[in-house]
Amino acid sequence: MTQQPTPGVSRQDVFPQSAPSLLTGVPAFLGRAAGGPHTPQRLTLWPQFEAAYGSSAPGFLADVVRGFFDNGGLLCHVVRLDESRPTPSAALQTALDELDRLDGDVDLVCAPDIVTDPLWPTNGLLDPVVDQQQMLLRHCRERGDRFALLDGIPTTDTAKVMEQSGKLTGADGAFGALYYPWLRAPGGDGRLRPLPPSGHVAGVYSAGDQRFGVQRAPANTEVEGVVDLQVRLAAADVGTLYGQGVNCLRALPGRGVRVWGARTLAQDPAWRDVSARRLVGAIGRWVERFMAGLVHEPNDVRLWVRIMRELTAYLDDLFQRGALKGRTPAEAFFVKCDHETNPPEAVEAGVVVTWIGVAPTAPAEFISVRVIHGASGVTVDAG
Structure with a gap:
């Protein structure tokens, strides 16, 4: 005899869908490659780059994209520069025009091949680099929802980097951050070479956004896949550069190479923090989308x-x-x-x-520790 179900109340567990959200920490890399399309390509794995552009390139594009994925990057877009254009600036503008038509999740922009000479002399021409980096900042400001990760010039002369920062500070400066020094990391052939930091830093941004959200400052995070830095900066140099809007990378004993700064190039203190600028940009994207x-x-x-x-x-x-x-x-x-x-x-x-x-939250940039000497001994008071 089959037992019949008893009429009554039954429970059914229902799990509603989460509220819609936007993916952040998605860079577009604009750079040189030996071949491949000039239109934006969406990549979620490093082998996709190799299939589209090859594993080696005349510039830094391949290495920075690999550095992005090595540091936890989730998704990126790549735009190959059209080197048939009459000038590097024209090639960059063509790539930005292609990127402007991309209606996707891109909220970061990197152009690692703006500085092409890893042995940059201290008397190198800075203006062509700054002109192209200003193009990136202007693109991000006009869009209102993108943020540029800029590479400092690969020099040991910190005064030149501060000069670079000073030339980039302006109305568009809130839409970008400058990183220095360059990295020493294995290239495609396995040998160490100097690399611009923007690709690895973009991976730090992406991983942080996935784990904590866009409001978390992308700093004090270890950079993976890096052996050393091209320049070891003293603490005093780091402080001086940071005061000029340069975000330094530091090699800390026992803690690896870390991103040590999260400031924009803005003159307005309200837009000084990278997290504040990116949070407002993300809110704008949400409003427009939803x-x-x-x-x-x-x-x-x-x-x-x-x-x-x-x-x-x-x-x-x-x-x-x-x-x-x-x-x-x-x-x-x-x-x-x-x-x-x-x-x-x-x-x-x-x-x-x-x-x-x-009212965006602000990162705790400085933690004060007071050491008080008294008759009863020494007291350490963190405040």
């Missing part, structure tokens, strides 16, 4: 309430994950979309205006 479904909705109070509800939920999630500072959500952000932001003339024009304010 608010696209509201286009052509009736422009009335119901739409405004919906916008405020969705934006508030998104920003509250950032607050809960520690991306925004404040004891309460009200201290961390605000969203305003009402009659004040949308007067009759704006409504008649079919425009919806929303004001958003956020």
Whole structure:
């Protein structure tokens, strides 16, 4: 005799989908290769680069892409420079135009072959390098959602690097960071060679974003696949360079080579921290991507309430994950979309205006430890 089920209440576990999010820490590498397409190629593994462009290249592109994946990079795009263009700047602009048409997840931009000579003389011409790096910064600023990782020139003269930083500091400087010195790492043939740091640093950005989120400063993280640095900097030099907006890499005893800085090239203190600039860029990307479904909705109070509800939920999630500072959500952000932001003339024009304010968290750059000598002994007080 078969036992019949008893009528009643049963439980069914349902796991709702998580809220949509954007992938960050996705670089586009613009550089030289012996062959392959000039259009952007999406790569998730190093062998895909070898299949598309070969394992060796006339510049640094292959090595920096390998360094990206060695450091935990998840996804990148590669654009091969068209060296048939009349000048390096023209080739770079053509690649940026290709990248501008890419409607994807790219939020980082690296061009490691801007500096092509690893034996850069101290009297080398700096202006051509700066001109092309300014092109990258301008591209990121005009987009508003990308960030440039720039390579310092490979010199032992730190004054030249500070000169480079000074020339890059300006209106576009908030959209990029400068890294120095160069790395010593195995190339495609297994022999050590000097390499620009941007590819390995991009991997650090990507791995940090996956683990912690875009709000985490990409610093004090060990760089994998590196044997040494081209220049060993003294602590005083690191401090001087950092004060000029140069993010140094340091070889620390027992801790390997580490990224030791997370500052942009901005003059405005509000945009000094890499994490703040990238967080605001990520918020802008989310608004553009996930608010696209509201286009052509009736422009009335119901739409405004919906916008405020969705934006508030998104920003509250950032607050809960520690991306925004404040004891309460009200201290961390605000969203305003009402009659004040949308007067009759704006409504008649079919425009919806929303004001958003956020307070990004700031990294702890300096940790003070007080050593107090007294009659009872020595007390160490960290504050």
